[in-house]
Amino acid sequence: MRRTPLIPALCCAVLISSVAIADGIDYSTEPQVPALLQRLRIDDHFSEAELQQVTLALADARRLPQLIVQEQKAPERTETWTQYSRRIDDSRIRDGVALLHEQRDVLERAENEFGVPPSLILGILGIETRYGRITGGVRVLDALATQGFEHPTRNVFFFGELADFFALCRDRGFDPRTPTGSYAGAMGDAQFMPSNYRKLALDYDGDGKTDLWSLPDAIGSIANYFTHYAPDWAWRRGEPIAIPATLTNGVLPAGAVVNSRDNFYLAGDLRRAGVQPSVPLPDDTQLGIIDLALDDGSHEYWLAFPNFYSVMTYNPRIYYAMAVTQLAQRIEAAAALSP
Template identity: 50%
Template sequence: MTRRPPGKRLLLTLALLAPVMASADYSGNPRAAELKRILADDYAFSGADLAAVDQALVKAERVPRLIEKEQTAKEKTLTWTGYRPIHVNDANVRRGVAFMNEYESWLERAHREYGVAPAVIAAILGVETKFGGYTGPHRVLDALTTQGFEHPTRSDFFFSELVAFFVLCHEQQRQPEDMLGSYAGAMGAAQFMPSNYRRLAVDFDGDGDTDLWSLPDAIGSIANYLIKYRPQVAWQRDQPLIAPLRPTTGFRAPADAVNTKLPSETLGQLRESGAHIDADLDDATAAGILELKLDSGQHEYWAGLNNFYAVMSYNPRVYYAMSVTQLAEALSQARSEQAAR
């Protein structure tokens, strides 16, 4: 591909970014030696391989604003009133229906092989990357070195992902400086972190390359993820994600059952606590209470079921999983209406 020289707009952008991007030469960071030791001891990196890692660390850019973006992500800071329209909107539904029509055979195959509903796979792609249209502008090398070496509270997590990133690049014969992704280092249409890319991504189209920028591979990989990432809440075929929950007089929600990462109650226990749950589901069904804060100061309540928590394993934020759930419902309804017409 022929590279064009940067135009005036790009040069201006680079100038504006200069104060928040700086060459770091992370090869001299105290944890760089630990990184290389792990790569040598656990992944059999040769001397030449480690020299290439050093070269990549020299080229890495320090981008503190990526740490700020991670700490102030919208699903952490907005109310449900503010967060929902970002993802559950008419434009996303239109794009999603078009995407599902185009990739129907791949989505149906994923449903057959993994049991995951096509609309849920599509909704995850819609929330993550606008159905593959926006996979992130940041160099993954910069994101993971900055976060892994400098994040004030989650550096260990990002450091482990930096290790996985170098292993992934080595396995796939990719240059670390060439990989682009999110501010957190997630990659491809499915936005997998490097460790999940290595463990859960699949070559769904059978072309010999496990490529999460390929939408068929992303579709299969999301289905595989929901089945295997967290066995306690592995996706259950043809089961719902949520059920309406209406608190009645005297309802007292157990504090440790609200917005948890795993279901901590049963529907029977919630009903005994004074919740009316409008669903024909057995009392033994595992569930949790979802509490969504509205701008009015009030709250909206739902019962989260196993498949909701499977989606939460993708991103452990209730607003994220509820956006996926409601976008999936909207996509299913829109496609049904389209078929009826």
């Protein structure tokens, strides 16, 4: 299923965008451009003709400073859990169950090959793009040029992604002026940044193209991501993600560290300290504590297994990982009740 076909790269020069001229910005003249070209020349063996095409594309890039504001005010950073959790809605659950049936063979193949369950892949697709319906309408070139040259705190990251984007376009035969994505330059149903697109995207439907706007390719690529992106947090086949917990005394144990990837506790110690998991666990099970503050002043507590922190490699925010987790669980429960 492909909604945004990618057009092969053009060999001819293009005119500088009227938008860029009106804004007074020509990114091809930025002081960092020589470093970008040198990086592409050395790391990715760009020819001088290919580097000239990069310069022409940068001249066509639009300056969109509002994207920096969007990145800084991303909802997983600025919303409360009460607000963010509204994404775990009936329509996403219903559509996730429908997609589970529609793509069952692909999802089962991904689980067999990588150990990543269908419900988690659907949780990612549901939170990221509503299963491929909303993949972003910003030109990736504009997003990464703006963020890479002008972001006040993350310009180094986005500059690297801009370089990977040009290499991706060269290697895949994309015109860099064509792909669209998020305000941060993430692409396709899986919302991969260019570096991950290059390293981890798969041709999972066997059509000879690695196309993350194709659901089968996105499904296989997500499973591949969780297996290979971060070896220390690689997905653990057959293990859970997170379970609810209650506090016997209504308060967390003194000194307990919550919402951290660096602090794990033994299930037996937690029970003795008044943190009760929703299902029985062996005493030596290692768990993190998740504390979700609600708008009414109450708290929702969960116990996180290592796989929860694997989900956080996709987006390092607790709310994001918890939304994916709970959506995955709700899809799995709904699917078990559906014919």
